[in-house]
Amino acid sequence: MILVSHMIVGAAIGSRIHNLWLLFFISIALHYAFDALPHWEYHLRFQGSNPPKKKLIAFAAKIIIDLLTGVILVFFLAKNSPDRSFMLLAALFSLLPDGLTFLYIALKKVFGYDDKILKKLFHFHHTVHISKNKNSPVWGTAIELLIIIFSLFVLLR
Numbered sequence: 001m002i003l004v005s006h007m008i009v010g011a012a013i014g015s016r017i018h019n020l021w022l023l024f025f026i027s028i029a030l031h032y033a034f035d036a037l038p039h040w041e042y043h044l045r046f047q048g049s050n051p052p053k054k055k056l057i058a059f060a061a062k063i064i065i066d067l068l069t070g071v072i073l074v075f076f077l078a079k080n081s082p083d084r085s086f087m088l089l090a091a092l093f094s095l096l097p098d099g100l101t102f103l104y105i106a107l108k109k110v111f112g113y114d115d116k117i118l119k120k121l122f123h124f125h126h127t128v129h130i131s132k133n134k135n136s137p138v139w140g141t142a143i144e145l146l147i148i149i150f151s152l153f154v155l156l157r
């Protein structure tokens with residue numbers, strides 16, 4: 001799923017669960033669970049071994065816009081809530097699997113450093129994540145929208 005969706009799910013979890021360990025594990029477990037379902041996402045499509053600079057910049061821009069939208073939205077949703085800290089923390093925890101994937105790829109590409117723990121997490125994320133050929137855009141968009149609507153319902157009740 002895109003980052004903003006993961007963050008909304010996290011905020012919803014944080015609005016209901018106030019045990020830090022439980023918050024941590026449920027946020028991460030739901031990230032993997034929802035990545036296993038058809039969902040909406042953007043890809044870096046290119047041929048050859050290295051993406052062209054223009055495509056890389058466009059891809060990075062999408063991620064930054066996605067992340068900023070999530071941050072603004074979660075801060076807005078949490079603003080007047082007594083569960084504010086838990087909502088913000090769970091939104092952050094919900095991003096960890098993608099954040100660690102990014103860290104693994106960045107360390108490997110930029111510094112040639114192949115971290116063993118990050119590599120295991122990267123492969124786990126890749127294994128549970130729905131494969132590209134099974135991820136239908138119609139079902140993906142519908143399921144991701146339902147997850148967002150349900151999360152907002154939990155949050156605003």
Ligand SMILES: [Zn+2]
Nearest residue numbers: 001035097098
């Ligand atoms: Zn993910």
